[in-house]
Amino acid sequence: MMVKVEIVSKENIKPSSPTPQTLKSFKLSILDQLIPAPYAPIILFYPNQDHGDGATDLDHQLHTRLETLKDSLSKTLTDFYPLAGTIKDDLYIDCDDVGAYFVVARVNTRLRDFLENPDLELVNHFFPCAPGFNGSVAGCCVTNVQVNVFECHGIAIALCISHKILDGGALSTFLRGWTGSSRGSKDVVIPNLGAPSLFPANDLWLQDSAMVMWGSLLKFGKCSTRRFVFDSSKLAVLKAEAAGNGVKDPTRVEVVSALLWKCAMAAAEEKVGFRKPSMLSHVVNLRKRLASTLSEDSIGNLIWITSSECGPESEIRINDLVERVRGSVSKINGEFVKNIRGDKGREVMEESLEKLKDCGTTKDYIGFTSWCKMGFYEADFGWGKPIWVCGSVSDGSPVFMNFVVLMDMRFGDGIEAWVNMDEQEMEILQHNQELMAFASLDPSPLQTNQLSVF
Missing domain, CATH: 3.30.559.10 (Chloramphenicol acetyltransferase-like domain)
Known part of the structure; x- marks a missing residue:
């Protein structure tokens, strides 16, 4: 059987509180010009360890988890407000609260079957954006998420966040903030957004x-x-x-x-x-x-x-x-x-x-x-840590x-x-x-x- 990834919904998740007018434009640092890759891509795979009593229970569980992901992402974007914006150009992010592009997709196989022998050609279909050297251009959302639901209700959460503002360390910080919010943690992650003042950019x-x-x-x-x-x-x-x-x-x-x-x-x-x-x-x-x-x-x-x-x-x-x-x-x-x-x-x-x-x-x-x-293997949204992590x-x-x-x-x-x-x-x-x-x-x-x- 050919494994397919089918998109079932698309929406934008806006920050829970609007970004103040004084913060509507975020200037990038000189170091943000170094990396040509459009995105910092990552996929986290989570098994379904709570099998419920039948299809109805599983569907309810999935609905609850998807809503939790959306609500916690919305809250997290308020503190990580540039990640809720769009690319203006190579010097600025428009903090316009367009929000994160959020996709839900279904995969017609079980997670275990996929992990037995991962099809690397299939991996890139789990992402909300195509890999390569193009993308993350003016008008694009900074943050893009795709939640891939397997037949067993295991999920793979794939992120493509613009490399114009995020490296691997910053991606880890964002995930700590999002997962903590999803779990209801009282330890809120507040990002340090001071890099542009330390490494200012006036040209390209x-x-x-x-x-x-x-x-x-x-x-x-x-x-x-x-x-x-x-x-x-x-x-x-x-x-x-x-x-x-x-x-x-x-x-x-x-x-x-x-x-x-x-x-x-x-x-x-x-x-x-x-x-x-x-x-x-x-x-x-x-x-x-x-x-x-x-x-x-x-x-x-x-x-x-x-x-x-x-x-x-x-x-x-x-x-x-x-x-x-x-x-x-x-x-x-x-x-x-x-x-x-x-x-x-x-x-x-x-x-x-x-x-x-x-x-x-x-x-x-x-x-x-x-x-x-x-710490990517510590990314717990409230239903356990990932069993595998990979990139594009x-x-x-x-x-x-x-x-x-x-x-x-x-x-x-x-x-x-x-x-x-x-x-x-x-x-x-x-x-x-x-x-x-x-x-x-x-x-x-x-x-x-x-x-x-x-």
């Missing part, structure tokens, strides 16, 4: 510079998306290997990044027959690097991009690559943040991005972002970047690496013996997340 020079940089990293052909899952026991071995070769206290993100970088270089070399220099980038969260003025609840793209390089003559060892990753990330420190806020901020930012702008066709490239430790899928896309999203697993310290890569290189990568000694390829989330809730 960074956007223009970033578009040149990202444009040089785009690939044309066909993208392949695969999940490489590293359980905590395998990561302990990998960390021990790096530590045994002189790296002090390697983190799981560092060792997974280093191993995937090493294996991606090998795949690219096998594809073309020779080895080129390789660049790795990592997204760095600035919140902890400016803790005196930025809180974890700060909204915006409070991130920067750092890069490290491995030359064609270098001997590729995991510990060396871990040190390169760590060294590049360590440069984005409190002093760096102070400098980009100073009189020479533009010069500092341009110099920081220069290596990536020059990458072009002369070097291989792979980018990373980590959504680990952001680039599989089959003709325009793409070699890019990896690192995410937590439901239990333990494992990592799910969502790897988007040229399909020829991916075919080589997924047969790399060193990589597959530590990772499982596209395992069922029922297996990796130790699920016994069905």
Whole structure:
């Protein structure tokens, strides 16, 4: 049977209280110009653990949950008022209280059946917006939600919130606020909306510079998306290997990044027959690097991009690559943040991005972002925590970047690496013996997340 996602309703959820006239225009920060992706997409999957006494009970339960989601979203948007607005342009959000675009869809299969062997082509149909580099333009809603209801009344809540105002950390803050409201928590999450005053934007020079940089990293052909899952026991071995070769206290993100970088270089070399220099980038969260003025609840793209390089003559060892990753990330420190806020901020930012702008066709490239430790598996709307969390899928896309999203697993310290890569290189990568000694390829989330809730 072909699985289909059918839209059954669409509406806009407005904030419970109107936004004051003095707050009707929200100016974005200079850092909001850095990321080209239109949305910060995420899907949270929840099983139905209360089966009721029959279809009538299940329908009533579903109706109650949908109304709870809408009511709590409405309340949350009052405090996160820019997220209830529309895109005006690349400098401003219109806080016009249009509200969040809210879609309900039905999926003609059970959640368990989907999770047995997730169809990655189907994943993007769970979102209210199409993935890709288009979208989130003038007039579009900042916040878009789709609630997908499976035959068993399990649900998948998918969010596409404009990347013009939200990074992974801010998405986590919004979800904490929404889920807390849905549960009736007395601990209200109040977002810090002060980023534009710390990183003011008067023009679009960074956007223009970033578009040149990202444009040089785009690939044309066909993208392949695969999940490489590293359980905590395998990561302990990998960390021990790096530590045994002189790296002090390697983190799981560092060792997974280093191993995937090493294996991606090998795949690219096998594809073309020779080895080129390789660049790795990592997204760095600035919140902890400016803790005196930025809180974890700060909204915006409070991130920067750092890069490290491995030359064609270098001997590729995991510990060396871990040190390169760590060294590049360590440069984005409190002093760096102070400098980009100073009189020479533009010069500092341009110099920081220069290596990536020059990458072009002369070097291989792979980018990373980590959504680990952001608490997405704690997102409880009142009927339990999610059993699986994922993002959008680039599989089959003709325009793409070699890019990896690192995410937590439901239990333990494992990592799910969502790897988007040229399909020829991916075919080589997924047969790399060193990589597959530590990772499982596209395992069922029922297996990796130790699920016994069905």
